[in-house]
Amino acid sequence: MSIQLQTVTKEYMLGKTKVHALRGISMNIEQGEFVALVGPSGSGKSTTLHILGALDRPTSGDVLIQKATVANMSDKQLARLRREKIGFIFQSFNLIPVLSVFGNVEFPLLLMKTPKDERKERVMTTLKQVGLQDRAKHKTEELSGGQRQRVAIARALVTNPSIILSDEPTANLDSKNGAAILDLMEELNEGNKVTLVFATHDETIVARAKRVVHILDGQIV
Numbered sequence: 001m002s003i004q005l006q007t008v009t010k011e012y013m014l015g016k017t018k019v020h021a022l023r024g025i026s027m028n029i030e031q032g033e034f035v036a037l038v039g040p041s042g043s044g045k046s047t048t049l050h051i052l053g054a055l056d057r058p059t060s061g062d063v064l065i066q067k068a069t070v071a072n073m074s075d076k077q078l079a080r081l082r083r084e085k086i087g088f089i090f091q092s093f094n095l096i097p098v099l100s101v102f103g104n105v106e107f108p109l110l111l112m113k114t115p116k117d118e119r120k121e122r123v124m125t126t127l128k129q130v131g132l133q134d135r136a137k138h139k140t141e142e143l144s145g146g147q148r149q150r151v152a153i154a155r156a157l158v159t160n161p162s163i164i165l166s167d168e169p170t171a172n173l174d175s176k177n178g179a180a181i182l183d184l185m186e187e188l189n190e191g192n193k194v195t196l197v198f199a200t201h202d203e204t205i206v207a208r209a210k211r212v213v214h215i216l217d218g219q220i221v
């Protein structure tokens with residue numbers, strides 16, 4: 001999936017102070033790219049990811065997803081686009097504590113009305129990909145931080161998204177699991193042309209990304 005940002009700005013009000021989180025970001029992400037967004041803390045990486053995934057609207061400028069202007073889409077259209085085409089993996093995993101690992105990963109498929117047999121097969125295949133097949137029945141609160149991260153990754157992958165947006169995808173993972181997840185992502189990128197955009201400090205991700213975008217003070221440098 002392609003996404004374009006055209007002179008995007010984002011301002012937040014912090015009490016009476018205006019915070020210029022993004023000061024005119026333009027970028028063109030083509031289907032199948034693997035982009036690392038790097039920059040110091042507070043430079044605007046997370047804000048950029050939120051706007052790329054239409055989770056948040058810019059203060060000014062345009063966002064185009066598949067050449068369609070996000071500002072012109074209805075909430076319903078946007079919700080569907082996010083659900084079916086975009087895989088989000090963020091730091092606050094937003095897992096549902098009362099559901100099992102299986103239930104959390106199954107959730108987006110329920111929203112998409114995927115038939116039961118297919119759901120089960122896809123959930124188990126995806127759990128296997130992230131190495132959690134023997135944790136399917138556990139509650140997420142019984143898992144370690146790294147395991148929860150992998151549940152969030154499985155939930156993002158189970159819908160076969162066209163693009164994966166992630167804030168520090170390998171944070172919380174030890175080097176072995178981090179490398180396995182990166183291998184999996186790279187496979188999806190190279191084999192299935194899934195677009196990857198990762199905000200990261202992880203040097204191994206930066207080294208493996210095909211394009212590195214440096215952000216400083218809300219601008220691309």
Ligand SMILES: Nc1ncnc2c1ncn2[C@@H]1O[C@H](COP(=O)(O)OP(=O)(O)O)[C@@H](O)[C@H]1O
Pocket residue numbers: 012013014019020021039040041042043044045046047048
């Ligand atoms: N909800 C918010 N309210 C106020 N300021 C915010 C909010 N989110 C982010 N900011 C500010 O916007 C700037 C960019 O933040 P962020 O995109 O989170 O940067 P990064 O992910 O690179 O650390 C920072 O100065 C941050 O404090």
Ligand SMILES: [Mg+2]
Pocket residue numbers: 042045046047167
């Ligand atoms: Mg951030």
